[in-house]
Amino acid sequence: MISLKQFKYFIEIVEAGSYSRAAEKLYIAQSALSRQIKELEDALQTPLLVRDARQFELTPAGQLFFERGKRILEDIDDTLLQARHVGKGAQGVIRLQHSSSVILTPRISNALAQALDDHPGVTLDVSMLPSENQTLEIEEGRADIGLLRLPTLRRHPHIQMREIGSERLMVAVPQHSPLAALDNIDLADLSEQTFISIPHQDRGGLSYLVANLCLELGFFPKPARALSRKSSQLNLIEAGLGIAIVPDCMRLTAPAGVRFVTLSHGSLHSTVGLATRRQADALVTAFADALVSRLSPSVPAP
Numbered sequence: 403m404i405s406l407k408q409f410k411y412f413i414e415i416v417e418a419g420s421y422s423r424a425a426e427k428l429y430i431a432q433s434a435l436s437r438q439i440k441e442l443e444d445a446l447q448t449p450l451l452v453r454d455a456r457q458f459e460l461t462p463a464g465q466l467f468f469e470r471g472k473r474i475l476e477d478i479d480d481t482l483l484q485a486r487h488v489g490k491g492a493q494g495v496i497r498l499q500h501s502s503s504v505i506l507t508p509r510i511s512n513a514l515a516q517a518l519d520d521h522p523g524v525t526l527d528v529s530m531l532p533s534e535n536q537t538l539e540i541e542e543g544r545a546d547i548g549l550l551r552l553p554t555l556r557r558h559p560h561i562q563m564r565e566i567g568s569e570r571l572m573v574a575v576p577q578h579s580p581l582a583a584l585d586n587i588d589l590a591d592l593s594e595q596t597f598i599s600i601p602h603q604d605r606g607g608l609s610y611l612v613a614n615l616c617l618e619l620g621f622f623p624k625p626a627r628a629l630s631r632k633s634s635q636l637n638l639i640e641a642g643l644g645i646a647i648v649p650d651c652m653r654l655t656a657p658a659g660v661r662f663v664t665l666s667h668g669s670l671h672s673t674v675g676l677a678t679r680r681q682a683d684a685l686v687t688a689f690a691d692a693l694v695s696r697l698s699p700s701v702p703a704p
Contacts, residue, residue, distance in 0.1 A: 406478070408442040409471045411435055412450065416460065416468050477544070494685050495525045500549040501533045503608045504674055505651045509567075510549070513696040520692055524685065533607040537561050540677055546686045547693070548677035551607040551649075560679050566697035567674040569649040571612070572662040574635075576642045582661040589647075589665055590619045597623035598635040598644040608672055612647045615670060636660050 411428065415435070418424040425432040443450055450464035460468060480497075498514075500506065506514070506528075518524060531539065533550035540548055541558040552565070573592065575581040581595075593616075600623050601610040616623050626644030635646050640659035649672045653662055676697070678690045 404442060404445050406475075408438050409475055411438050412442060413468065413472050413475060415439065415451075415458075416464075420457070473544075480544075494523070495527050496547060496686055496689055497527045497529070497545045498547045498549070499529050499531045499536045499539065499545050501536070501551055501607065502530055503551050503649060503652065503672075504533075504549045505654055507651050507654060510697065513693055516696060517689055517692040521685070521689055524689060537677055540679055543679075546678065546682065547690050548675075550675050550677060551611070552673045552675045553610065554607065554675075555610070560681065561677055562680045563675045563677050564694050564698070565673055566676045566694055568671045569651055569674070571647050571665055571670045571672055572650055572652075573645060573665060574639050574648050574652065574656065574660050574662055575645045576639055577659045577661050578642065579645070579661075581645070581663055584663050586664040586666045589615060589670065590621075592616075592645065592647075593619075593621040593624075595624065596626035596644040598626050598628065598630055598638050598646045600625050600629060608648070611672060615647075 411424070414428055415421055415424040418427060421432050421435055425435045428435065439451065446463070446467070448463045449461050450467055451458040452461060480495075504510075514526065518526065531545075531548075533548075533552075534554050534556060536545060536548035536550050537554050537556060537558050539545035541560055549566075552563070554563075573581065573587060581587060597612075599609045599612070601607075601613045613623055626638070628638050628643045630638055635648075636652065636656050638644065639646060640657045647665070650662075656662070676690060676694055678686060682690070
């Protein structure tokens with residue numbers, strides 16, 4: 403029978419890159435480690451690693467076992483963490499994810515704090531993930547609540563999406579760019595600029611929205627020589643490598659060398675959504691409802 407210890411040993415070998423380094427980290431003899439992997443392969447009736455005197459390579463089965471096995475161990479760790487919290491009197495841990503363009507502004511942070519006050523038994527586990535990935539994580543049960551930029555491209559049957567805010571879009575430019583001296587600019591006038599962020603073919607979110615706005619005006623954003631869909635794009639802009647169209651909240655994390663210029667089209671906004679499973683457990687549903695009630699504005703933010 404395969405044991406969790408064998409899962410852990412195999413993952414450690416792959417991540418360490420060698421049996422000897424893995425054995426050192428696990429504080430066991432290399433011969434014992436090799437024996438455990440041999441027993442694992444015998445139980446699976448397929449080789450996971452192809453070895454020679456100095457190194458190894460993953461077989462296709464080994465690659466699959468590594469990816470799935472690592473996820474299984476992470477799920478077990480998460481279950482143990484939640485069990486400890488429940489054992490100490492907490493009602494549970496809610497796993498909340500947000501995209502890099504949905505900054506935890508004072509508005510969002512205050513709403514989270516108020517929701518936690520209303521649910522004293524809840525502990526939040528907050529992490530960052532791209533918008534498109536969040537919906538998959540929630541669909542497959544590895545996250546509970548997502549704060550993301552709409553639109554998302556993939557439709558998951560068990561995901562519920564609610565709008566919780568809208569922000570105007572700004573042009574982030576290097577401080578020494580001629581654009582930085584402008585009070586406002588038309589989106590169409592950016593057709594010759596290079597953009598730090600362009601859409602990924604499998605992802606929605608902010609870059610997808612921006613590309614479609616540009617296409618409506620007859621051009622597609624020219625990619626810069628360095629691209630980023632993360633918050634690091636502001637650092638690339640500061641270095642003079644390109645521009646980006648971003649929500650107004652990005653001012654809060656912008657480095658000193660980035661300037662924000664208003665788009666002449668005042669109606670250009672980006673929408674933030676809150677995602678949960680349709681049949682989430684009662685605690686997650688109640689917490690998400692509390693956030694929605696505090697964050698859903700009646701009109702777009704200026």
